[in-house]
Amino acid sequence: MELRHLRYFVAVAEERHFGRAAERLHMAQPPLSQQIRRLEDELGVRLLDRTTRRVELTAAGSAYLVRARALLAGVDDAGEEVRRVAAGLKGRLVVGCVGSATYSLLPALARRLHEELPDVDVSFRGEMLGPQQAAALLDREIDLALLRPPVDEPSLRLSRVREERLIVALPDGHRLASRRRLGVSDLRGEDLVVHTARGSVMYGAVVALCREAGFEPRIRHEVAETSTLVTFVAAGLGVAVVPEPVSELGIRGTTYRPLVARDARIDLVAAVRADDDSPALARAQEVLAALVG
Known part of the structure; x- marks a missing residue:
């Protein structure tokens, strides 16, 4: 059984007609009828009662339609979710801040991230000294650090935030x-x-x-x-x-x-792991740059 078989069945069940369902699916009617037969054979039950004019759901078909719709909706939701994750619109980030950034930059950054990336779960750790943040980055406890240079860690990538x-x-x-x-x-x-x-x-x-x-x-x-x-x-x-x-x-x-x-x-700089290719992190850095720019 493949997902397409579920989609074929849902289309026929909703249209109550093989011809209209085939049109909706952009395929010919004979292959559609054949695939529905194969689905019924695999399940070992009759899902549809067919007449020359109309198609009706059996009791088993009605029950199967509910589950098929839920399965397809779940698959569609999963696809949408991974697309949002890949686009940096969903995820989780932890941001560390030195003291002065905690009181001056963090409130505005938190608001802007919430407005522009509402499905990214962002948490903050304030009042962190630079070495604490560098160590936390390397240990993957935080994802973005706002700290003072110098930072002598070749595995971290720095960008200037402001002077x-x-x-x-x-x-x-x-x-x-x-x-x-x-x-x-x-x-x-x-x-x-x-x-x-x-x-x-x-x-x-x-x-x-x-x-x-x-x-x-x-x-x-x-x-x-x-x-x-x-x-x-x-x-x-x-x-x-x-x-x-x-x-x-x-x-x-x-x-x-x-x-x-x-x-x-x-200087105040932003530091991230050089190998961190998180789309949500890239989005957050764009928000930070726009905020201080």
Whole structure:
């Protein structure tokens, strides 16, 4: 038995006429009659009562019609589903984000993905440091990473998302908050709150800026999460150099000022596995590019 036999039977059952069914199927009537006979022979039951003018379903034929329609509908649904998967319109993705992207880019990206790819199940893992995301990509725990370069993994493919300015986060009322902008040298002698040295690109960027300005940073607190870092600043435990999107976090008690320096910018990149040919991932990257472009 083949699927075409089911389609032949359904056409005859619905038309109640071999001639009209043959027309509908774009085939000659004799081969259609022959195929229906073969189907009945294989099943060992009579599905149709034939007269010269009309075709009627037997009780067995009526029961078989219900199941045949369900089977064909299931096959059609499966075909449509795999076509949508192949087109990147259905699937599952996990996206990782560094802290600043968690608060600035993730909400807009989540909304846009839901609007444009409603049948792709997208979940997010926020506040992930770069090395965590690279390891999660290689372990196939996430599919798309938004992180800071450099990323020394040849099996990952990177694309630039945007360049972000660095700013200074200060406690409200801090002596430097009265300035319109700050230089790196203004941070000499200040207690600094930074991302943890283990795996944070921002830690290295802050240290490099201070050393280029001729002093060693006075690091008082290292934290893993951006929200914790800004909370420490708001509590008066120090000041911090952060990417500009961090200001969108909206923690009360914090003032932000532009940082004037030659290298006061940092990149945000998207990383994926180089061998990942997921159509849904390709679609999601297109959505991301359109969002930030």
